[in-house]
Amino acid sequence: MEGQFWDSMETLSRDELKKLQLFRLKDTIRRAASSLFYRSKFKQHQITADALHSLEDIQHFPFTTRQDLSTHYPFGILSIERSEVVRFHSSTGAYAPKKGIFYSRDDLSSWASIVARSFNTAGLVTTDIMQVMTDFGLHPTSHGCELGGEELGLLVIPAGNISMHRHIQLMKELGTTVLYLPAGILPSLIDAFYELNLNPSVDTELRLLIVGESPLNEEEKKKYENILRIPIHRSYGILEINSPGMAIECEQQQGMHIWEDYYLIEIIDPQTLKNLPAGEWGELVITTLNQEAMPLIRYQTGDITRIIEEPCPCGRTHRRIDNTTRRSDELFFIQGRALYPSQIAETLKRVPEVGDNYVIYLDTVDNNDQLIVEVEVVDNLYLDNYGKLECLTKNISSRIFEETKIQPKIKLVQNNYFLEQNYKNLKQVVDRRKKV
Ligand SMILES: [Zn+2]
Numbered sequence: 297m298e299g300q301f302w303d304s305m306e307t308l309s310r311d312e313l314k315k316l317q318l319f320r321l322k323d324t325i326r327r328a329a330s331s332l333f334y335r336s337k338f339k340q341h342q343i344t345a346d347a348l349h350s351l352e353d354i355q356h357f358p359f360t361t362r363q364d365l366s367t368h369y370p371f372g373i374l375s376i377e378r379s380e381v382v383r384f385h386s387s388t389g390a391y392a393p394k395k396g397i398f399y400s401r402d403d404l405s406s407w408a409s410i411v412a413r414s415f416n417t418a419g420l421v422t423t424d425i426m427q428v429m430t431d432f433g434l435h436p437t438s439h440g441c442e443l444g445g446e447e448l449g450l451l452v453i454p455a456g457n458i459s460m461h462r463h464i465q466l467m468k469e470l471g472t473t474v475l476y477l478p479a480g481i482l483p484s485l486i487d488a489f490y491e492l493n494l495n496p497s498v499d500t501e502l503r504l505l506i507v508g509e510s511p512l513n514e515e516e517k518k519k520y521e522n523i524l525r526i527p528i529h530r531s532y533g534i535l536e537i538n539s540p541g542m543a544i545e546c547e548q549q550q551g552m553h554i555w556e557d558y559y560l561i562e563i564i565d566p567q568t569l570k571n572l573p574a575g576e577w578g579e580l581v582i583t584t585l586n587q588e589a590m591p592l593i594r595y596q597t598g599d600i601t602r603i604i605e606e607p608c609p610c611g612r613t614h615r616r617i618d619n620t621t622r623r624s625d626e627l628f629f630i631q632g633r634a635l636y637p638s639q640i641a642e643t644l645k646r647v648p649e650v651g652d653n654y655v656i657y658l659d660t661v662d663n664n665d666q667l668i669v670e671v672e673v674v675d676n677l678y679l680d681n682y683g684k685l686e687c688l689t690k691n692i693s694s695r696i697f698e699e700t701k702i703q704p705k706i707k708l709v710q711n712n713y714f715l716e717q718n719y720k721n722l723k724q725v726v727d728r729r730k731k732v
Pocket residue numbers: 546547548553608609610611612
């Protein structure tokens with residue numbers, strides 16, 4: 297079965313694919329106009345689906361931003377009756393920017409199908425046993441893996457957020473052949489194999505890893521493949537649309553096929569917001585073509601990539617996107633999780649003993665990511681009283697853990713410390729992690 301296509305859409309001619317895109321795009325614009333947000337936006341720009349005569353005409357439509365999603369959360373961008381919605385996903389932290397996505401029954405079924413297509417493209421077959429290592433909860437990724445894996449006919453183990461040693465036990469007990477995991481937890485997985493004195497390519501049945509959620513650069517990928525002696529396929533998906541399932545590396549591993557029957561893609565200059573010629577690096581902008589409950593028009597993903605126009609030897613006609621990096625914006629990745637400084641800021645605001653100024657440091661300690669939060673105490677007396685200091689540190693640490701599920705190290709500094717350091721010039725997030 298390996299090497300075969302999941303459905304006929306994967307090899308549709310470029311002309312047919314473009315015709316299908318235009319048909320679905322018009323339909324999407326009409327559907328989006330049912331939401332409060334797009335109705336008013338289209339009216340403001342005096343634009344309708346009738347303005348679309350070619351795919352390029354999408355460039356006359358306004359962008360949708362992450363801020364729009366937060367401002368109109370939760371129901372403002374919903375395009376169908378609430379009674380037709382069957383699923384909701386969102387970010388998990390209480391203080392992360394609000395983003396939500398709704399799904400109709402058909403959305404869930406097309407999501408399952410596109411994830412199954414993606415896993416098939418990575419080379420998964422019905423005899424594979426896939427262990428999902430991402431959290432089950434509000435975030436969609438684990439649920440998408442489960443839906444798509446089952447659609448493809450895999451045995452899916454929805455392991456979620458359990459200890460690394462339990463993960464490895466499960467792999468051995470059940471003969472797991474494939475892992476789906478955030479790239480950021482690869483170091484912890486490797487450490488756990490080392491602690492248990494196990495060689496994953498010899499002592500387990502693992503044959504392939506699919507990583508998603510956080511970016512993994514080429515050097516890191518090669519390094520981890522060499523250590524594990526197991527191939528790693530990168531995948532792409534975002535919470536606001538489909539995660540996972542939007543793009544994945546085929547066996548050629550030279551870029552990720554993005555499913556163009558589902559998504560119309562553009563690359564823009566993040567500063568000027570002008571469209572860039574094919575092949576240039578810029579921000580990925582996506583218009584959904586098959587979302588029923590919550591279509592998004594020209595959504596600025598914040599991810600930097602380029603479109604690879606050359607046909608892929610695997611025979612799929614859908615173009616590929618290169619490895620993505622985040623735009624230098626508020627989002628950062630640690631231990632496989634995406635976090636926002638606002639989650640730390642809002643948590644600190646609830647601790648009266650500390651001030652508003654803080655700096656987040658990302659370090660590498662024993663091969664693992666470490667989150668360090670440096671924050672000022674309101675009263676310097678805290679720094680002289682070990683008992684009080686210990687208690688305050690623990691309080692902040694447990695609150696941040698509750699919000700982010702990352703165990704931070706807290707460094708309390710004296711009042712006005714940041715003023716002396718010229719705080720305005722300090723970066724909010726300082727990434728000091730060891731690069732490969
Ligand atoms: Zn390919």
